[in-house]
Amino acid sequence: MRLFIVFLCCALSSVSYAFEPLDGKFSQDPGVVLFESYQYDDAERYFKDHLSGQGDLYELSLLYLAKLSVLRNDGKKAVDFIEKSLAIEPNGVDEMILAGDAYCIRAMQVSMFRALRLGRACGQWYTRAADEHPENIQALRTAIQFHLDAPSIAGGSMNKARAFLDKLTDVSEEDARIINVLFVQENDSDQQAMALANSFASMPYTNPRTAYDLASFFKRQNNVDKALELFSQVIAERSDDVENWHVTDAYFQLGDLLITTGTNLKEGIALIEQYIATSHDEYDDHYFWSRLRLAKAYKEMGNDLEYEELLALIQSKDYSHDSGFKKAFDDHLKH
Known part of the structure; x- marks a missing residue:
């Protein structure tokens, strides 16, 4: 429950x-x-x-x-x-x-x-x-x-x-696509859900939210190639729509993937920096996670000053409302 x-x-x-x-x-x-x-x-x-x-x-x-x-x-x-x-x-x-x-x-x-x-x-x-x-x-x-x-x-x-x-x-058939995928995953199997998601991936998308949702499914299922493709599509088609949460968050998601998979650390950093430039809501799900991801990437690149500055910035904020992040960040500081 x-x-x-x-x-x-x-x-x-x-x-x-x-x-x-x-x-x-x-x-x-x-x-x-x-x-x-x-x-x-x-x-x-x-x-x-x-x-x-x-x-x-x-x-x-x-x-x-x-x-x-x-x-x-x-x-x-x-x-x-x-x-x-x-x-x-x-x-x-x-x-x-x-x-x-x-x-x-x-x-x-x-x-x-x-x-x-x-x-x-x-x-x-x-x-x-x-x-x-x-x-x-x-x-x-x-x-x-x-x-x-x-x-x-x-x-x-x-x-x-x-x-x-x-x-x-x-x-909205387009909005129903990701729900159909989740429905199949719940009632049948991950394999069948992935097959359905793959069939939807090649369809056109008019709403960045629907493409973002499908990309997020692929990311959760560790289908990196499809996730990269769809997050890139969201950014390419609506890069000027800075007021759209799904467009701006796609920068973080794509950057996070490029960094965590080791695909392109430098480009991943640039994408998350772009995300942070428009990320001002401290209660957004990814406000603190994006900054911690970027800090770790700076550290990996040998940029110790930028790493320490971001950690200090996070510590200066109240992130207690996000218990998951609080635990992860506190653990990071201990090590």
């Missing part, structure tokens, strides 16, 4: 999809602008100052405070803020997905008995988002992933995963 919750929180609580609650009509609100520019402490102060009011700005403040709590891995606050927001109807699709994220993160931080209840709540909100918004790709993808990975005792249902996958295929 806990393993599936950990997976969901890692995979689904990222900031890689657009968060536009209340139909995006507050996109120019000062607090939203602060949030979008990663000035999270200032955004938090702004939204807390508006908790005493009512109406849309009050609800907006609750939603963004819940989102900030999710980013900071503070499940208790995330659930508290999102439940207050959910009490104000109607509930939007971004709000429902965020509710699922909040309950999943909180489930990681409590006893197993409470985790089961919270895990079910997580799945219920993901499912409701997909049921009520069957045209929303993110809602469908999130619900499918939940039902694909969650045990039945926590609300997972392979039948629901299949039904949502059919809907996703109707809405």
Whole structure:
């Protein structure tokens, strides 16, 4: 049970999809602008100052405070803020997905008995988002992933995963490709999933996210050649789209592959340096990992000064919200 919750929180609580609650009509609100520019402490102060009011700005403040709590891995606050927001109807699709994220993160931080209840709540909100918004790709993808990975005792249902996958295929066949691969991997075998992924690799991609997702599958399966090919494709076709998370992160993924496989250390360093030039969100999944990877590469190249500077930079930041990185970095410092 806990393993599936950990997976969901890692995979689904990222900031890689657009968060536009209340139909995006507050996109120019000062607090939203602060949030979008990663000035999270200032955004938090702004939204807390508006908790005493009512109406849309009050609800907006609750939603963004819940989102900030999710980013900071503070499940208790995330659930508290999102439940207050959910009490104000109607509930939007971004709000429902965020509710699922909040309950999943909180489930990681409590006893197993409470985790089961919270895990079910997580799945219920993901499912409701997909049921009520069957045209929303993110809602469908999130619900499918939940039902694909969650045990039945926590609300997972392979039948629901299949039904949502059919809907996703109707809405966007391109987005459904990677989910089909994961579905085959879960129900059949890695070999069959790889064969299906290979058949998808030669197809055209109009959305960098879908090509990125398939490249990430190949990377996880240690199919280095295909991963290199697809990450390179994402960069080559959309290199000017610096606002797209999947495009910018592809620089890190490609650089990481070139370094770890020993394919081209110098080019790998250059790619991660390009990634870091546009990476300003300390709560991004790869903010700290990219800097540690680059530091190690500098060390391997004999650039001791750059290595020490990056280590000092990481140490000056608060990375405690990323427990996996904290352990890896602390272990690195010991050795």
